[in-house]
Amino acid sequence: MQSLPAKQDLILVGGGHSHALVIRMLAMNPLPETRLTLISPDSLAPYSGMLPGLISGHYSITDSHIDLPRLCQWAGVRFIRARTTALDAHLRRLTLNDGSQINYDWLSLDIGSTPALDQVPGAREHGIAVKPVAHFRHRWQEFLDQTPKHNTTTRIAVVGGGAGGTEIALALHTALARRGRAANIQLICGSELLPGYPPRLQRAMAQRLANASIDVISQCRITRVTEQCLHADNLTLNFDTLFWCTGASGAGWLADSGLELDDNHFIRVEATLQSINQPTIFAAGDCAVIEQQPLPRAGVYAVRQAKVLAANLRSALTGSPLKIWRPQKRFLSLLSAGNGDAAGNRGILTVQGSWVWRWKDRIDRRFMAMFEQLPQRQMSASIASTEHDIQRCAGCGAKVGSEALQQALSGLQPVTHNNIMAGLNAREDASIIRWPSGQLLLQSQDFFPAFIDEPALFGRISVLHSLSDLYAMNAQPHSALATVSLPVNHQVLQSRDLKRLMRAAVDELNEAGCALVGGHTLEGPQLAAGFAVNGSGREDTLFHKGGGVAGDRLILTKPLGTGIILAGLMQHISRAPAVDGALESMLQSNAAAAAIFSKHGVRSCTDITGFGLLGHLLEMCQASGLSAELECETVPTLTGVMALIQRGVHSTLKTANDAVLTQTDCATRLLMHPLLTLLTDPQTSGGLLAAVSAQQVDGCLQTLKSAGIVAVDIGKLKPRQTRLLKLV
Numbered sequence: 001m002q003s004l005p006a007k008q009d010l011i012l013v014g015g016g017h018s019h020a021l022v023i024r025m026l027a028m029n030p031l032p033e034t035r036l037t038l039i040s041p042d043s044l045a046p047y048s049g050m051l052p053g054l055i056s057g058h059y060s061i062t063d064s065h066i067d068l069p070r071l072c073q074w075a076g077v078r079f080i081r082a083r084t085t086a087l088d089a090h091l092r093r094l095t096l097n098d099g100s101q102i103n104y105d106w107l108s109l110d111i112g113s114t115p116a117l118d119q120v121p122g123a124r125e126h127g128i129a130v131k132p133v134a135h136f137r138h139r140w141q142e143f144l145d146q147t148p149k150h151n152t153t154t155r156i157a158v159v160g161g162g163a164g165g166t167e168i169a170l171a172l173h174t175a176l177a178r179r180g181r182a183a184n185i186q187l188i189c190g191s192e193l194l195p196g197y198p199p200r201l202q203r204a205m206a207q208r209l210a211n212a213s214i215d216v217i218s219q220c221r222i223t224r225v226t227e228q229c230l231h232a233d234n235l236t237l238n239f240d241t242l243f244w245c246t247g248a249s250g251a252g253w254l255a256d257s258g259l260e261l262d263d264n265h266f267i268r269v270e271a272t273l274q275s276i277n278q279p280t281i282f283a284a285g286d287c288a289v290i291e292q293q294p295l296p297r298a299g300v301y302a303v304r305q306a307k308v309l310a311a312n313l314r315s316a317l318t319g320s321p322l323k324i325w326r327p328q329k330r331f332l333s334l335l336s337a338g339n340g341d342a343a344g345n346r347g348i349l350t351v352q353g354s355w356v357w358r359w360k361d362r363i364d365r366r367f368m369a370m371f372e373q374l375p376q377r378q379m380s381a382s383i384a385s386t387e388h389d390i391q392r393c394a395g396c397g398a399k400v401g402s403e404a405l406q407q408a409l410s411g412l413q414p415v416t417h418n419n420i421m422a423g424l425n426a427r428e429d430a431s432i433i434r435w436p437s438g439q440l441l442l443q444s445q446d447f448f449p450a451f452i453d454e455p456a457l458f459g460r461i462s463v464l465h466s467l468s469d470l471y472a473m474n475a476q477p478h479s480a481l482a483t484v485s486l487p488v489n490h491q492v493l494q495s496r497d498l499k500r501l502m503r504a505a506v507d508e509l510n511e512a513g514c515a516l517v518g519g520h521t522l523e524g525p526q527l528a529a530g531f532a533v534n535g536s537g538r539e540d541t542l543f544h545k546g547g548g549v550a551g552d553r554l555i556l557t558k559p560l561g562t563g564i565i566l567a568g569l570m571q572h573i574s575r576a577p578a579v580d581g582a583l584e585s586m587l588q589s590n591a592a593a594a595a596i597f598s599k600h601g602v603r604s605c606t607d608i609t610g611f612g613l614l615g616h617l618l619e620m621c622q623a624s625g626l627s628a629e630l631e632c633e634t635v636p637t638l639t640g641v642m643a644l645i646q647r648g649v650h651s652t653l654k655t656a657n658d659a660v661l662t663q664t665d666c667a668t669r670l671l672m673h674p675l676l677t678l679l680t681d682p683q684t685s686g687g688l689l690a691a692v693s694a695q696q697v698d699g700c701l702q703t704l705k706s707a708g709i710v711a712v713d714i715g716k717l718k719p720r721q722t723r724l725l726k727l728v
């Protein structure tokens with residue numbers, strides 16, 4: 001179904017509680033003519049209510065985290081995995097941690113808060129902050145992986161006696177007790193335990209801390225932290241590991257943004273959640289502070305703000321009046337105490353016990369189920385009815401407007417070579433290259449639709465995929481021509497997409513020493529890109545598909561499964577760790593592997609792309625006049641792929657690619673095996689497959705591994721048989 005071309009960009013920064021819900025709401029009732037993008041440094045967003053349960057071992061990561069790429073894919077929201085490092089509210093521009101910039105028309109921030117580590121000298125250096133949660137999880141895992149010294153009790157200090165610190169101390173106790181690890185835990189409170197909570201709940205939690213032998217040290221303000229030592233006014237406390245859960249602070253990177261902030265870098269917003277001085281910016285959750293309404297930082301507010309935020313973003317975009325958010329006066333507060341126990345209160349009522357834990361568990365799981373069981377989306381009438389309204393020109397009329405093009409391409413800085421007489425900036429009708437005598441010119445072209453709606457990431461992968469053909473032949477990349485098809489949107493948005501895609505693509509081309517010398521852009525139904533690449537090589541050092549010798553070992557340099565994972569992403573089945581793993585693999589250049597192969601006498605090589613491993617191996621065999629024997633269980637796979645295959649996920653190319661199985665002799669145990677789906681799975685930016693002599697194979701694998709390449713010996717070439725491929 002064709003939707004109205006987008007005219008404006010709404011960017012959501014941070015995948016916190018409010019934004020996750022906003023995305024869900026807007027997916028069911030899309031904003032007209034607006035493109036939505038979520039920027040988050042992590043693919044998995046933790047649900048704070050389940051964090052203590054995750055630490056104590058009640059929940060898995062999947063139970064307690066929202067899978068943002070999957071949510072975005074379902075919602076039709078562009079997902080950019082990056083940390084925002086700067087905001088220029090006047091230029092309406094964000095800078096991301098890879099240095100790239102992205103413009104917005106409307107912006108919403110839900111970036112949470114972090115413990116105020118910098119208010120206490122030494123805390124950042126010696127403590128583990130409970131947020132960002134991904135970092136905390138990593139440090140907690142490291143702590144668990146450390147082998148405790150024989151017969152010693154680990155001294156753990158938790159600084160911060162609010163709800164978070166109390167729950168964390170009890171969760172640490174449960175987790176360590178389960179592992180049989182002795183720990184002496186101290187909970188240090190700047191004032192009383194659980195300030196602001198009713199005395200009955202304070203007593204209930206104090207009792208649980210005492211039962212767990214956790215020492216509560218009240219009215220103790222830590223002023224300094226040194227190596228394994230906490231310093232207060234009249235006290236020092238020694239620790240082996242320190243967890244920091246004190247009051248929150250906002251994002252330092254907002255300091256020069258042009259946004260009005262309070263002293264702790266929290267964004268000052270009206271009760272409508274709109275910035276008090278930047279009307280195109282909204283903020284919700286922990287990172288926002290509402291004028292005249294100071295509130296404790298709690299996920300329940302972030303959750304409740306989502307509805308007003310979604311409504312007000314719609315109203316702001318359409319020029320309608322904004323709603324006021326009124327915080328709930330009383331809300332249910334449930335604190336987990338580890339070990340299937342919890343206590344809580346609402347108003348004056350305090351409850352406790354294992355049934356309270358089960359109640360909390362049900363509430364938390366119900367919240368998470370909203371992001372697990374994603375409903376069928378309905379297109380709103382305003383979006384869907386335009387299918388026949390848009391008549392776009394074909395032929396040269398389908399070119400992208402020259403202004404959009406100029407804006408996007410200005411500032412590109414491709415590498416150049418002496419023999420390029422006219423390149424990107426020459427204003428000639430064609431590029432002119434003087435090819436050195438004695439050098440062969442190798443050319444290849446690829447072009448495909450975007451499998452991920454993020455121009456920069458797609459641009460990089462598209463370059464790497466195209467260059468891979470040159471590396472597979474041991475050629476040196478020289479120059480490239482780009483072809484980019486942009487979805488039909490307002491030209492400002494097209495220009496933003498093209499700029500983002502081309503900057504990332506040029507960075508990747510420059511890294512390879514490959515000069516961008518020209519290209520072509522057009523409008524099309526979806527984002528698509530490809531590169532025609534020129535490479536130079538010497539006849540005596542080129543790799544070919546043929547040229548293998550019976551007895552050569554076969555080395556594969558990347559795990560398989562990108563096609564299946566991307567198919568699963570389209571169907572909202574693939575999980576974030578699998579998608580992240582596939583993207584990471586696709587972003588690995590084949591340059592280093594090719595260079596290592598050339599030093600180990602390789603002559604026969606190819607890259608694994610659309611036909612899958614078996615299809616490309618068959619081509620090698622045909623070209624070499626040989627057969628191949630594949631040791632299937634050794635073939636490296638991307639994380640999460642086998643589970644997807646077992647759920648019936650496969651690429652749409654599977655049927656065509658499976659034709660290779662007619663040329664394949666397959667061991668009986670493999671006949672119905674899921675591995676067969678993997679072996680014919682089409683790869684985007686896949687690895688190299690090389691035939692290496694049996695004498696060189698160990699040294700070659702060693703060098704590849706030292707270069708950080710996942711390389712595996714997966715079989716061998718053999719004298720020709722009736723069937724060219726044998727799976728054992």
Ligand SMILES: Cc1cc2nc3c(=O)[nH]c(=O)nc-3n(C[C@H](O)[C@H](O)[C@H](O)COP(=O)(O)OP(=O)(O)OC[C@H]3O[C@@H](n4cnc5c(N)ncnc54)[C@H](O)[C@@H]3O)c2cc1C
Nearest residue numbers: 014016017048049084111112164285286297298299300302
């Ligand atoms: C142990 C613990 C237990 C808690 N339990 C509860 C509870 O039971 N109930 C409750 O109400 N509250 C609880 N809280 C408080 C709760 O965690 C926060 O109030 C809540 O997470 C705030 O939600 P949010 O949407 O504002 O931000 P968050 O949920 O913190 O999300 C912010 C997101 O923004 C992203 N982000 C940060 N910086 C950037 C950047 N520069 N660029 C892009 N993205 C960025 C982060 O990766 C993160 O995903 C608990 C806190 C702790 C520490």
